[in-house]
Amino acid sequence: MQDASSHGVYEFKLYIAGESRRSVAAIANLRKICTQYLPGQHQIEIIDLLENPGLARADQIVAIPTLVRKSPLPMRKVIGDLSDMQRALTGLDLPVAI
Amino acid sequence: MDESKTNDALHHENEELKRRLTEAEETLAAIRQGFVDAFVIQGKEGDQVSMLRGAEPAYRLLVEKMAEGAALLEPDGTILYCNRQFTQMLGLKFNEVIGTTLFAYIDPTDQFRARETLAQTAQGTYKTELEFRRGDGQTLPVYLSLSQSTSNGLPVISIVATDLTEHKHDERILSDEKLARLILDQAAEAIVVCDVKGFVIRSNQAASRLAGRALIGQHFDDCLPLWHAGRRMPAFDRETPGDIHTGCDALAPDGERSLDVSLPVCGQELHLLMSSGPLYTGNKSLGWVFTLSDITQRRASEERIRHMAQHDALTGLPNRMLLMDRLQQGLALSGRRQRKLAVMLLDLDRFKTINDSLGHQVGDVVLQTIAARLSGCIRQGDTVARLGGDEFVVLLNDIQGPKDAGRTALQILEDIAGPIQVMDHQLLVTPSIGVACYPADGSDPDVLLKNADMAMYQAKLSGRDCYRFYTQQMSESADERLALGNALRKAITERQFEVYYQPQVDIKTGRLVAAEALLRWNHPEWGQLQPGRFIHVAEETGLITTISEWVLFTACQQNRKWQDSGLPGIRIAVNLSAAQLRQPSLPELVAAILAETRLAPDYLELELTESMVMENLEEISVSLGKIAASGVSISVDDFGTGYSSLTHLKKFPISKLKIDKSFVRDIVQDPDDAAITAAIIALCKNLDLKVTAEGVETEDQMAFLRKLECGIAQGFYFREPLSTVEFEQLLQSHAANPYFDWMQAASGL
Numbered sequence: 124m125q126d127a128s129s130h131g132v133y134e135f136k137l138y139i140a141g142e143s144r145r146s147v148a149a150i151a152n153l154r155k156i157c158t159q160y161l162p163g164q165h166q167i168e169i170i171d172l173l174e175n176p177g178l179a180r181a182d183q184i185v186a187i188p189t190l191v192r193k194s195p196l197p198m199r200k201v202i203g204d205l206s207d208m209q210r211a212l213t214g215l216d217l218p219v220a221i
Numbered sequence: 222m223d224e225s226k227t228n229d230a231l232h233h234e235n236e237e238l239k240r241r242l243t244e245a246e247e248t249l250a251a252i253r254q255g256f257v258d259a260f261v262i263q264g265k266e267g268d269q270v271s272m273l274r275g276a277e278p279a280y281r282l283l284v285e286k287m288a289e290g291a292a293l294l295e296p297d298g299t300i301l302y303c304n305r306q307f308t309q310m311l312g313l314k315f316n317e318v319i320g321t322t323l324f325a326y327i328d329p330t331d332q333f334r335a336r337e338t339l340a341q342t343a344q345g346t347y348k349t350e351l352e353f354r355r356g357d358g359q360t361l362p363v364y365l366s367l368s369q370s371t372s373n374g375l376p377v378i379s380i381v382a383t384d385l386t387e388h389k390h391d392e393r394i395l396s397d398e399k400l401a402r403l404i405l406d407q408a409a410e411a412i413v414v415c416d417v418k419g420f421v422i423r424s425n426q427a428a429s430r431l432a433g434r435a436l437i438g439q440h441f442d443d444c445l446p447l448w449h450a451g452r453r454m455p456a457f458d459r460e461t462p463g464d465i466h467t468g469c470d471a472l473a474p475d476g477e478r479s480l481d482v483s484l485p486v487c488g489q490e491l492h493l494l495m496s497s498g499p500l501y502t503g504n505k506s507l508g509w510v511f512t513l514s515d516i517t518q519r520r521a522s523e524e525r526i527r528h529m530a531q532h533d534a535l536t537g538l539p540n541r542m543l544l545m546d547r548l549q550q551g552l553a554l555s556g557r558r559q560r561k562l563a564v565m566l567l568d569l570d571r572f573k574t575i576n577d578s579l580g581h582q583v584g585d586v587v588l589q590t591i592a593a594r595l596s597g598c599i600r601q602g603d604t605v606a607r608l609g610g611d612e613f614v615v616l617l618n619d620i621q622g623p624k625d626a627g628r629t630a631l632q633i634l635e636d637i638a639g640p641i642q643v644m645d646h647q648l649l650v651t652p653s654i655g656v657a658c659y660p661a662d663g664s665d666p667d668v669l670l671k672n673a674d675m676a677m678y679q680a681k682l683s684g685r686d687c688y689r690f691y692t693q694q695m696s697e698s699a700d701e702r703l704a705l706g707n708a709l710r711k712a713i714t715e716r717q718f719e720v721y722y723q724p725q726v727d728i729k730t731g732r733l734v735a736a737e738a739l740l741r742w743n744h745p746e747w748g749q750l751q752p753g754r755f756i757h758v759a760e761e762t763g764l765i766t767t768i769s770e771w772v773l774f775t776a777c778q779q780n781r782k783w784q785d786s787g788l789p790g791i792r793i794a795v796n797l798s799a800a801q802l803r804q805p806s807l808p809e810l811v812a813a814i815l816a817e818t819r820l821a822p823d824y825l826e827l828e829l830t831e832s833m834v835m836e837n838l839e840e841i842s843v844s845l846g847k848i849a850a851s852g853v854s855i856s857v858d859d860f861g862t863g864y865s866s867l868t869h870l871k872k873f874p875i876s877k878l879k880i881d882k883s884f885v886r887d888i889v890q891d892p893d894d895a896a897i898t899a900a901i902i903a904l905c906k907n908l909d910l911k912v913t914a915e916g917v918e919t920e921d922q923m924a925f926l927r928k929l930e931c932g933i934a935q936g937f938y939f940r941e942p943l944s945t946v947e948f949e950q951l952l953q954s955h956a957a958n959p960y961f962d963w964m965q966a967a968s969g970l
Contacts, residue, residue, distance in 0.1 A: 140259035140270050169316050187270065189257075202247050
């Protein structure tokens with residue numbers, strides 16, 4: 124885990140539902156994206172809505188899995204399991220040459 | 222000001238709406254592509270997660286039942302999936318393991334061997350013994366069996382890890398048949414195995430539930446009558462028995478392995494996702510396997526999301542998108558049937574105050590209550606929509622004429638007027654309503670809404686809590702503002718502006734001590750206009766900065782000319798605009814103008830109004846400080862009309878207050894105005910500020926002000942604002958006669 128207060132850290136919240144197929148895929152894909160494009164400058168929080176359904180409201184989550192980029196602002200959302208890498212990178216607006 | 226604020230708010234709302242729409246679109250796309258498998262459903266008892274049935278693949282059950290640890294890796298070692306046993310071996314949670322690399326859990330001494338093993342597995346199957354390094358730092362000896370396969374066309378490596386510290390797994394092994402049966406029956410999907418002719422040879426419990434009976438020995442199409450694209454669609458072609466391809470190609474005409482189908486069950490329609498695949502033993506075809514997942518819930522979710530995209534979350538009313546849709550439809554229908562239709566735009570009066578003072582939660586309850594009351598006012602077939610903020614639209618279809626709309630508007634005013642109880646607050650909320658009718662006021666949704674908006678604006682101007690019909694005149698006054706803006710632009714280039722000067726007189730001595738520079742616009746057709754007629758348009762268009770700069774320069778230049786021609790120096794006061802005051806470069810501008818016109822700073826006074834200093838206190842105070850330090854004096858105009866306190870004003874380098882003419886006007890008759898004026902004069906003395914009374918017209922007023930020891934007076938009693946030539950004459954005669962008598966001089970003119 125990186126220091127959240129340090130500059131340039133990407134903070135992600137991944138909303139999942141237990142170990143559903145798409146949830147598992149989303150976790151794996153997010154870790155892959157972070158390792159590849161944001162090494163040492165990311166922080167991932169995984170929120171299992173099966174355990175805490177009430178937490179969905181904070182980021183207005185409708186479909187699961189949904190990834191929320193909390194920082195840097197503005198907030199961004201990518202819906203789905205991130206298996207389409209191109210779409211995920213665009214959706215997260217990551218500063219990488221694709 | 223207000224208009225630009227609402228524009229900002231509208232812009233913001235539009236952005237917000239766009240963002241929500243985009244999100245809803247993306248959600249829909251993700252569902253269609255199968256990238257999501259669960260939904261959050263907002264219910265009365267809080268939020269709940271609803272899993273799509275079929276989200277759990279059958280192999281998961283198999284893998285979870287295994288006594289061994291199992292994992293699926295990418296060739297580089299990234300763990301894509303693993304079972305519970307595997308995470309237990311590592312002493313970690315499932316979520317912590319997914320997406321990490323296997324090498325993170327391998328003892329340093331075994332790292333090299335593990336990498337070699339993984340590389341070799343690419344060529345087939347490989348077995349090895351090594352040690353896992355667990356999350357708690359302990360090591361665990363394991364026997365790894367690795368094999369290469371593909372998933373979604375990509376190479377993957379599957380691992381089975383046997384815990385060598387335990388040898389109890391033997392007893393957990395189930396017979397092949399028992400396990401197969403178990404997996405089949407545990408699966409959420411209906412699984413049906415048929416022979417080449419379509420007769421069921423094996424099926425699971427989910428399939429029996431779907432069909433409502435046991436399937437063994439029966440024909441697939443008799444048990445599960447499937448529909449596709451609104452037509453009955455048999456899975457097998459019975460005309461050519463044995464020709465399995467014909468039937469199943471029809472199932473998947475575009476070569477897709479899965480197909481959306483529906484199945485009537487007990488009068489309801491279930492949506493199923495069906496996939497099919499051939500069963501072979503060697504080259505011999507045995508039949509077909511069908512998997513049917515119930516995606517009825519997914520369909521319902523799609524429907525719910527479509528609903529979300531078209532409705533306002535807070536009130537449940539149709540949103541702008543759906544309103545525009547219905548309005549379009551309504552117009553098309555009315556056009557064909559030659560009927561009338563009304564669009565009412567409704568805006569809650571001072572709703573912002575509720576939100577600002579009592580919080581958004583209270584505001585939200587108010588909006589919900591209003592939404593419910595509005596819905597109660599309309600007939601079936603009419604629409605109430607929320608555009609966002611506190612703006613609602615009522616669409617009345619098929620009306621006889623404007624009278625009907627007026628009646629409904631009155632009903633709405635009446636029904637909304639009742640108090641709303643929110644927590645401890647009892648709130649009274651009133652709306653302002655603008656009405657535009659088809660076909661009289663427009664035949665296009667945007668035009669009708671725009672005209673209703675204009676009428677609503679008029680209702681606000683008429684004191685709120687009322688309704689107004691759109692009239693042609695409203696558009697005209699909007700057009701007039703536009704014309705005025707264009708004319709102003711022309712006025713600048715064609716030098717139609719002129720500065721007038723109104724004298725300010727020392728009450729005690731009767732001497733002319735200063736003058737206020739006032740702007741006049743000599744329009745070739747409209748004649749001479751005072752600022753009240755055009756200044757708001759100048760502010761809206763931003764031309765105010767150019768115009769006020771011109772006035773400042775002209776007044777300074779003229780003053781210097783008079784001094785150069787030997788006339789006595791007086792101070793000339795110039796009004797600053799709010800826009801100028803906001804410019805950080807104002808001190809430099811003033812200094813530059815003084816330098817260019819060679820006017821000494823103590824002959825210049827800048828006037829601002831109370832309301833102008835209320836905003837951006839800090840910045841303005843710095844700016845004014847610089848100006849005052851340069852020797853220019855600063856005064857506050859229209860004092861008494863705003864809400865600023867004197868202590869507040871003392872933060873600024875102000876040397877003079879001007880009592881607003883509304884107090885001076887009735888100073889003799891109205892004891893309140895007299896008291897206020899007296900108090901302002903007294904306070905100014907205490908604070909060492911000069912004081913000028915504006916709008917002095919009569920001898921009685923002068924006598925009164927003299928009694929109160931007011932310093933300076935300005936008004937028609939002495940002179941109206943004078944042109945440059947007239948004021949120059951005044952200056953000359955005043956300079957020539959130390960006992961200048963204002964009244965005599967005036968009657969002599």
